[in-house]
Amino acid sequence: MHPDRFFTVEIDTNFHIRGWLNAGHDRLIKMGKLFRVHSLVLRIRKNYYDHQNVKKDNMDYFIQQLINGITLGGIYALIALGYTMVYGVIQLINFAHGEFFAAGGYVGVIFLSFFTGLGYMETYPVVCLTASFGLAMAYCAYLAIGVEKIAYKPLRKESRLAALLSALGMSIFLSNGLMLTQGVYDKAYPSELFQGGMHFGMVTVSYLQVLILVLTGVLLVALNFLVFKTKMGMAMRATAQDKTMSALVAISSNRIISLTFAIGAGLAAAAGIMVGLYYGSVRYDMGFIPGIKAFSAAVLGGIGNITGAMVGGLIIGMVEVFGAGYISGEYKDVFAFIILISVLYFKPTGIMGENIDDTRV
Amino acid sequence: MSDQPILELKNIHSGYGSIKALRDVSLKVYPGEVVAIIGANGAGKSTTLMTICGIVSPEKGEVYYQGEPITKINPENLPPMGLCQVPEGRRIFPRLTVEENLILGAFYRDDQEGILKDIKHVYELFPVLGERSKQHGGTLSGGEQQMLAIGRALMTKPKVLLLDEPSLGLAPIIIHQIFDIIADINKNDGTTILLVEQNANLALKAATRGYVLETGEITLEDKADALLHNPEIRKAYLGE
Ligand SMILES: Nc1ncnc2c1ncn2[C@@H]1O[C@H](COP(=O)(O)OP(=O)(O)OP(=O)(O)O)[C@@H](O)[C@H]1O
Ligand SMILES: [Mg+2]
Helix, strand or coil, X not given: CCHHHHHHHHHHHHHHXXXXXXXXXXXXXXXXXXXXXXXXXXXXXHHHHHHHHCCCCCHHHHHHHHHHHHHHHHHHHHHHHHHHHHHHHHCCCCCCHHHHHHHHHHHHHHHHHHHHHHCHHHHCHHHHHHHHHHHHHHHHHHHHHHHHHHHHHHHCCCCHHHHHHHHHHHHHHHHHHHHHHHCCCCEXXXXXXCCCEEEECCEEEEHHHHHHHHHHHHHHHHHHHHHHHCHHHHHHHHHHHCHHHXXXXXXXXXXXXXXXXXXXXXXXXXXXXXXXXHHCEECCCCCHHHHHHHHHHHHHCCCCEHHHHHHHHHHHHHHHHHHHXXXXXXXXXXXXXXXXXXHHHXXXXXXXXXXXXXXXX | CCCXXXXXXXXXXXXXXXXEEEEEEEEEECCCCEEEEECCCCXXXXXXXXXXXCCCCCCEEEEEECCEECCCCCHHHCHXXXXXXXXXXXXXXXXXXXXXXXXXXXXXXCXXXXXXXXXXXXXXXXXXXXXXXXXXXXXXXXXXXXHHHHHHHHCCCCCEEEEXXXXXXXXXXXXXXXXXXXXXXXXXXXXXXXXXXXXXXXXXXXXXXXEEEECCEEEEEEEHHHHHHCHHHHHHHCCC
């Protein structure tokens, strides 16, 4: 084992894996017939106790949490955008959105394992990564277009509740579909990807984190450009604002709605692979909790607002990581929900309100 | 004026579910004309325009454009054919800039240079829009929004322009300015215009022919001049 691998795992496990796979130990042991995973569990235990002894009042610890928080927050932001864009354009909370994220994670593991098995991952890492991300994003984009056509479009003239219930049904359907086709157990990502990292004193930025941060940044900038600088983006915002008027200037709302679902699902799929890489595995129901957290992020930033979703994602990620680091890892998932309930109760239009009105879809 | 109408409604019945807004409406618009439809609140004027544009589907009857039936065509496919509406209440995209609103008028077009040229042309027609090009549409005054709505419609390069109450809520001086531009569009570009107005005096002075719509039915059709001097009309719509 590469020495750095220990350190990488340490960061992951201390602050993420344990809470993420909530019943962490049990489930890991179940799938841990593989030596790799088994040793991981042992290290989780070891690191958990180490973690208790970490000096939490030093600057390094803070910076480490900050980096972990931005990484996780960026991932939430990518998922949150799908909720916010779909809501902006058709006023639907797409409960099935978390499933696009999970499906992306699976397409990612399938292709990355395939490329790794063939040995291409070492010789052409950039090509393999691009292909895996591209295929997962394209697959989920088409999946989302199909879901919209089958489950939401026929209900467009009905009450909003009808479409909402249909979305819940789709979520259950897709998640069960994943379970039936991919199995109930976690699927491990190839373990030898992106080992090691950069050390700055006690602070470590793993290469994987660098990859995730760079890719997230690129996707967010590209999305901003698309929505705010291109004619398609203008048409999307126009459709969100007035569908009848859009039709009167030759914009097809069907096409724009499909495009919106495709983009949202594509971003969620990319987030799915990142999470798979970051936590080492995917599971059929992995979309549920991050889905709700990303939804909380979208609500926090003001649902329908693109910048709001990005900022909201970062805040939720930060709060989660800092809360787990300084308060308790046991309550990691609770923080996002406290935020969601507080925002809905005190300021349902989101924290930033009219200050960022320009960036509504 | 040629023999073939560019736009024709034949026995249109239209409405919203159980609400029957139009009953057996037939009308013809010939190329180059300015035709006015006048009528009171709720007479069905806006429904007529929305039915022409395919936003409201008629229960019976057919709309013909350049001799072809268009009732089954999706509304978003009509502007590329040259049929465009400035709807009631302007419906500017409030959170898009003035310039973005204009660019979207040209959504179906690919001729980048032509689009830029046409935006410049709109700014020449309405200089105030040029000054406000980066401002959100929603922040414009009512008059400026009406100018932007007309400008946006011009960006679609219409052959037939449908205007729904362009005078609504505007000061007399602005109304004057806008009706001058409408007359220019008709004369200089040869654009056919179907104008809906409650302000009968204004509409009939701008038009060549007019129709009177009463509770969903056409009750009168004549030359605009004749309608303007018709005692019935003067009593009912011109407040005499
Ligand atoms: N979206 C709608 N749903 C149900 N009924 C409608 C709708 N729009 C219009 N109506 C009804 O159809 C009838 C005709 O309305 P329409 O808007 O065409 O009148 P109008 O002549 O344009 O009136 P105004 O001068 O006030 O704009 C009215 O009785 C109105 O209540
Ligand atoms: Mg009207």
